[in-house]
Amino acid sequence: MTSSASTRQPEIRKDAVFNRFVIFSPARSRRPSDFKSHSPTKSPNPNPKHLSCPFCLGREHDCAPEIFRIPRDTDDWKIRVIENLYPAVRRDLEPSSCCEGVVTGFGFHDVVIETPVHGIHLPDLSQAEVGEVVLAYKERVCQLAKNGLLEYVQVFKNYGASAGASMTHSHSQIIGLPLVPPTVSARLDSLKEVFDKSGKCGLCEASSEDILINESNYFLAIVPFAASFPFEVWIVPREHTSYFHDLNEQKAMDFGGLLKLILTKLSKQLNDPPYNFMIHSSPFHLPPSHLPFAHWFMQIVPQLNVVGGFEIGSGCYINPVFPEDAAKVLREVHCT
Amino acid sequence: MTSSASTRQPEIRKDAVFNRFVIFSPARSRRPSDFKSHSPTKSPNPNPKHLSCPFCLGREHDCAPEIFRIPRDTDDWKIRVIENLYPAVRRDLEPSSCCEGVVTGFGFHDVVIETPVHGIHLPDLSQAEVGEVVLAYKERVCQLAKNGLLEYVQVFKNYGASAGASMTHSHSQIIGLPLVPPTVSARLDSLKEVFDKSGKCGLCEASSEDILINESNYFLAIVPFAASFPFEVWIVPREHTSYFHDLNEQKAMDFGGLLKLILTKLSKQLNDPPYNFMIHSSPFHLPPSHLPFAHWFMQIVPQLNVVGGFEIGSGCYINPVFPEDAAKVLREVHCT
Ligand SMILES: Nc1ncnc2c1ncn2[C@@H]1O[C@H](COP(=O)(O)OP(=O)(O)O[C@H]2O[C@H](CO)[C@@H](O)[C@H](O)[C@H]2O)[C@@H](O)[C@H]1O
Numbered sequence: 258m259t260s261s262a263s264t265r266q267p268e269i270r271k272d273a274v275f276n277r278f279v280i281f282s283p284a285r286s287r288r289p290s291d292f293k294s295h296s297p298t299k300s301p302n303p304n305p306k307h308l309s310c311p312f313c314l315g316r317e318h319d320c321a322p323e324i325f326r327i328p329r330d331t332d333d334w335k336i337r338v339i340e341n342l343y344p345a346v347r348r349d350l351e352p353s354s355c356c357e358g359v360v361t362g363f364g365f366h367d368v369v370i371e372t373p374v375h376g377i378h379l380p381d382l383s384q385a386e387v388g389e390v391v392l393a394y395k396e397r398v399c400q401l402a403k404n405g406l407l408e409y410v411q412v413f414k415n416y417g418a419s420a421g422a423s424m425t426h427s428h429s430q431i432i433g434l435p436l437v438p439p440t441v442s443a444r445l446d447s448l449k450e451v452f453d454k455s456g457k458c459g460l461c462e463a464s465s466e467d468i469l470i471n472e473s474n475y476f477l478a479i480v481p482f483a484a485s486f487p488f489e490v491w492i493v494p495r496e497h498t499s500y501f502h503d504l505n506e507q508k509a510m511d512f513g514g515l516l517k518l519i520l521t522k523l524s525k526q527l528n529d530p531p532y533n534f535m536i537h538s539s540p541f542h543l544p545p546s547h548l549p550f551a552h553w554f555m556q557i558v559p560q561l562n563v564v565g566g567f568e569i570g571s572g573c574y575i576n577p578v579f580p581e582d583a584a585k586v587l588r589e590v591h592c593t
Numbered sequence: 594m595t596s597s598a599s600t601r602q603p604e605i606r607k608d609a610v611f612n613r614f615v616i617f618s619p620a621r622s623r624r625p626s627d628f629k630s631h632s633p634t635k636s637p638n639p640n641p642k643h644l645s646c647p648f649c650l651g652r653e654h655d656c657a658p659e660i661f662r663i664p665r666d667t668d669d670w671k672i673r674v675i676e677n678l679y680p681a682v683r684r685d686l687e688p689s690s691c692c693e694g695v696v697t698g699f700g701f702h703d704v705v706i707e708t709p710v711h712g713i714h715l716p717d718l719s720q721a722e723v724g725e726v727v728l729a730y731k732e733r734v735c736q737l738a739k740n741g742l743l744e745y746v747q748v749f750k751n752y753g754a755s756a757g758a759s760m761t762h763s764h765s766q767i768i769g770l771p772l773v774p775p776t777v778s779a780r781l782d783s784l785k786e787v788f789d790k791s792g793k794c795g796l797c798e799a800s801s802e803d804i805l806i807n808e809s810n811y812f813l814a815i816v817p818f819a820a821s822f823p824f825e826v827w828i829v830p831r832e833h834t835s836y837f838h839d840l841n842e843q844k845a846m847d848f849g850g851l852l853k854l855i856l857t858k859l860s861k862q863l864n865d866p867p868y869n870f871m872i873h874s875s876p877f878h879l880p881p882s883h884l885p886f887a888h889w890f891m892q893i894v895p896q897l898n899v900v901g902g903f904e905i906g907s908g909c910y911i912n913p914v915f916p917e918d919a920a921k922v923l924r925e926v927h928c929t
């Protein structure tokens with residue numbers, strides 16, 4: 258950060274999508290730490306004995322059942338979508354209606370193996386290969402949408418131990434739930450409020466020059482105006498679209514290119530940080546009146562800070578890096 | 594966990610206080626990890642060179658200004674409440690009203706040094722000493738309540754690097770905000786919903802035998818019915834009370850004893866885990882109609898798991914330990 262940025266006065270901004278206050282406080286980044294080897298940006302080294310990795314090519318029999326592979330009908334797969342062997346929710350349970358605050362743990366929990374090769378990470382793949390991974394997400398979400406018993410699907414990725422990953426082989430996950438999470442309803446309520454006030458979709462309007470990092474034909478990559486996390490990035494479709502899984506092949510390839518670029522930039526600028534990404538799409542059974550303000554996007558969060566008691570308690574976040582500063586840095590990272 | 598617990602089928606419960614779904618899935622705890630030395634329950638060792646710790650007795654000049662000490666007017670203090678040297682919000686800024694989603698970073702950010710001695714942690718103190726720390730929180734919150742410009746105060750503690758702590762010397766923090774965090778409003782809305790349906794306060798009714806850990810004269814320690822985190826504990830006043838800072842000396846001492854007991858049990862059972870605790874009190878300017886369902890409590894969260902993309906994305910949590918099982922374990926821990 259420039260010295261002017263680090264002496265800038267703190268500011269509290271409201272995130273109109275997640276309905277959350279974020280305190281921007283550059284001075285916080287100067288506070289000392291007396292914990293030894295406290296380097297949250299570094300994940301522990303992955304186990305080099307990847308011979309035992311069930312996600313590698315040739316180890317398919319060590320995995321839970323496959324749902325599909327790409328390409329189909331070949332041993333030489335590029336991507337596999339499989340059941341999670343230790344699922345949080347189970348496809349073999351009877352769904353139930355809510356009784357005294359409890360439902361059965363019915364749902365779908367899948368893993369997307371993004372490459373057959375251990376040690377290759379998502380941004381190491383070509384643009385077209387990242388696009389194929391995005392299309393695999395889309396295909397699986399479409400299947401889950403047809404199930405009829407599910408209300409919401411969360412696509413997400415954990416990279417690095419401090420971002421929660423337990424497996425090092427490049428993968429992401431898809432969880433289909435029989436209910437709409439209150440956080441998702443709250444996001445739509447916030448966007449409705451913006452729409453009711455301004456007549457515009459909050460995400461169509463989310464971008465401005467100072468927070469833009471990169472753009473492609475169909476997408477913008479920005480640091481949101483009230484980013485909860487330092488160097489948080491959103492990839493937002495330019496065109497108003499409510500559902501991620503409505504994405505066509507051309508757009509998926511375009512998205513793949515931008516995602517690859519942003520992940521490469523984050524890795525370069527922040528020294529290969531652990532990160533999470535999440536696709537924020539809309540519940541399957543959205544009332545048509547909600548379509549004008551429901552706009553899907555991907556949120557990418559490098560895990561540089563540990564969330565503490567203030568954030569858990571108040572739901573407000575402290576971010577030492579102003580979004581304009583983070584966007585400028587990421588805009589200027591040079592990737593060859 | 595007993596083997597019956599770990600084969601129990603997953604269940605989704607709704608937390609009626611935080612309005613959040615939690616997936617209880619014991620099978621999750623069996624999933625492997627191929628990250629080396631991935632032991633989130635262990636914080637890195639604190640720096641033994643505590644000669645440089647500004648929170649130690651005799652190093653008062655290395656700290657930001659003191660607000661008060663206990664006992665008053667003595668060099669031989671037991672507790673100090675000081676300004677945070679790297680504050681997230683600043684007491685010297687002009688408060689402003691919200692303009693296009695931005696307010697100035699006005700607010701108060703203090704540190705409570707819980708003991709003059711480095712290496713002594715909160716549960717190492719006597720019951721009366723823990724009670725004194727609780728009274729110091731109360732006194733500071735009362736001062737902030739009188740300020741007139743603040744709406745909400747968050748008291749919290751981070752213990753251990755994986756819980757966000759940057760300083761090892763035993764301390765907690767208090768942040769006073771000029772606004773009510775939406776998460777706090779949402780908590781009250783959820784409790785209002787319970788009240789409107791049942792005519793009862795959700796927290797007066799939160800306890801049942803199977804989730805009770807311990808009780809004191811004035812408080813109950815429970816694992817909440819839909820705990821988001823494994824071994825999460827709430828300490829709840831038995832008597833319906835909206836504000837933490839209405840606590841009197843007798844109740845503070847009683848609370849201190851129960852807090853010491855629970856922290857000791859968590860440390861013993863979970864091998865000195867990093868943890869956060871948060872006091873969930875009510876906004877200062879609560880409409881009187883909200884008093885019947887606003888009930889303060891303390892939430893204690895051992896940091897055993899890393900939150901991943903599913904939780905960040907959906908706001909739903911995955912907890913491998915059923916609350917009844919966690920409560921049983923904690924009930925039975927023997928502390929001498
Ligand atoms: N042979 C096999 N066949 C099929 N699947 C296999 C398998 N071996 C392992 N798996 C599954 O592969 C997944 C790997 O997922 P990640 O590394 O992204 O994180 P994980 O889900 O463990 O937990 C992180 O993400 C979740 C959700 O965000 C958080 O709850 C949690 O705290 C955080 O650590 C695991 O869910 C595991 O069950």
Ligand SMILES: Nc1ncnc2c1ncn2[C@@H]1O[C@H](COP(=O)(O)OP(=O)(O)O[C@H]2O[C@H](CO)[C@@H](O)[C@H](O)[C@H]2O)[C@@H](O)[C@H]1O
Nearest residue numbers: 288563565566567647656657677678679751757758759760
């Ligand atoms: N000489 C001195 N005088 C006065 N104060 C001093 C001081 N030296 C240091 N301090 C302050 O002491 C505090 C120690 O606090 P903690 O160890 O609980 O965590 P910290 O606030 O750093 O961040 C954690 O908690 C916050 C809030 O939850 C999260 O935002 C963050 O990510 C997480 O790491 C720091 O806030 C620091 O500014």
